[in-house]
Amino acid sequence: MKIEILGIGCAKCHKLEEMVRDVVTKEDINAEISKVQDFKKIMSYGVMTTPALVIDGEVKAAGKIPSLEEIKKMFLGK
Amino acid sequence: MSDCCEGGTKLIYSCAGSADVGEIADRVVRRLRDEGYAIMTCLAGVGAGLSGFVQSAIGADENITIDGCSTACARKSLERIGVNPKSYILTAMGLEKHETPVTEKVIDEIFEKIINSGGFLAATITTLTNSCCGVQILNKKMNKGD
Incomplete structure (x- = not known):
């Protein structure tokens, strides 16, 4: 699974990354996690609000931090 | 794009319909974006x-839609995904579809009516310049074709 965290480095972006890493570790999910900070790349997803979470190319959340449960569901629902 | 730390994200959409009122809706939305009232998106x-x-x-x-006519394509497009936008419909604001010239005067009048309509002025001007993630600034530049 390819997970991308879109954001320019604000507190919420860091928080989302922490939560994603936490879920991936606890659920033993095989995932490649990357942070995308490039403006143009972020906008190429059509994302207008950050932070955003992208799983295998699909934007799952933008402009808010999903709960741990929601993140887990996003990952395990794949 | 929006301010990720301070909240208050306000996105604005135009129906961009083919009629005169659709063109006016588009021009007004671009002006609202250029003057920092909201972040325009597609x-x-x-x-x-x-x-x-x-x-x-x-x-x-907050999501805001500006539709040229009561068909309200922009508003309904958002409603289909479960979002209830603040809606402005230009024919309900005095314009007549297929009978309204697309002039700066008309655009100015509609722009003024919208920003004076209440609830619109909690603008993103400050976040455009103070965004901790800087994305709004980029949005402004990119939308202008920079």
């Missing part, structure tokens, strides 16, 4: 179901 992206546009609308604090 209704077509929402209509196409592109996940970034859809999730951005869902995650925004």
